[in-house]
Amino acid sequence: MMTLETLNWEVRNSSAHLDLYDIYGSENKKYFSIMLNHGGSFLYYPNRDYFGGVIDHVDFINVETFYAEVFHNILTSFGYDVDRTFAYSLVSFAPLDVGLNKLESWKDFLNFVKKVKTDVFFCVQQIYLEHNQTTVTTFYPQTLNFATNSYLCTILYSMVASNSKITVWEARIILFGKLSFWINVDKLIKALEYIKFQVNLLGK
Known part of the structure; x- marks a missing residue:
């Protein structure tokens, strides 16, 4: 039987409704889920929106072992070509105009993991994908404070x-x-x- 200790990650059944705080534990500092917005594209900045996509959830991700290769395996499981996919994390529930960060280089993933560990709403992280080309040229200003934005x-x-x-x-x-x-x-x-x-x- 799979347990949280042995499971790397799992795509959630679309009909499943999980209480992640109950599953991961109220003092969870180890696991998180990705709300993956994919198959669509962004409308241009300002008033950015994500159009034509779908949402899937990937659960039981160990924050200590999450890096580019793990994320690329997730993308491959959805049938995407990693080299033609652009990925962006969203600062927790910030507007799309100001909240996006690239997920491309090893440093991007290190910064993402650091953000996940300090996020007030740790266990669900939003990631958006664009395919073949991207319209995103403006990103989250590091000088802005999460609480005010x-x-x-x-x-x-x-x-x-x-x-x-x-x-x-x-x-x-x-x-x-x-x-x-x-x-x-x-x-x-x-x-x-x-x-x-x-x-x-x-x-x-």
């Missing part, structure tokens, strides 16, 4: 601004409706505390 924190800010007493559980349910997966409670508490602090400062 992510789409997720924009949602949280809006929720707190309209209801300063919103609870973690209420926020978690609303986010599930928008994102289709559950945010870890402990990590959401920290993010919500940060947003409430910012809203309180602006309100003074």
Whole structure:
């Protein structure tokens, strides 16, 4: 029987609904999943969008052993030619205009793994693919702060601004409706505390 200790990665059945925080463990620092957007292409910057693609999930990826060869094996499993595929990771739920990072060189993968390890929402990482050619020429500015630029924190800010007493559980349910997966409670508490602090400062 396959266990997390022996499984390298696995493409999720399209009908499966997994609670990754339950499967990986609430204190998980080892495994993550990729939400893979593929088969489509980006509309040009600004107001960038991804058009004509599909989404698949790849689970049980060990962050300590994730590097270019592992990712290339994943691409090959979907039938893609690695040399004709352009890959970009997205800073957690940031807008596509400002959140993309290349996944090409060994340094790109080192930076990606470093980001995954420090990401508040560790266990799900979005990656976008373009095929044969790419329209992406602008990337995530390293001087920008995730907390002030992510789409997720924009949602949280809006929720707190309209209801300063919103609870973690209420926020978690609303986010599930928008994102289709559950945010870890402990990590959401920290993010919500940060947003409430910012809203309180602006309100003074």
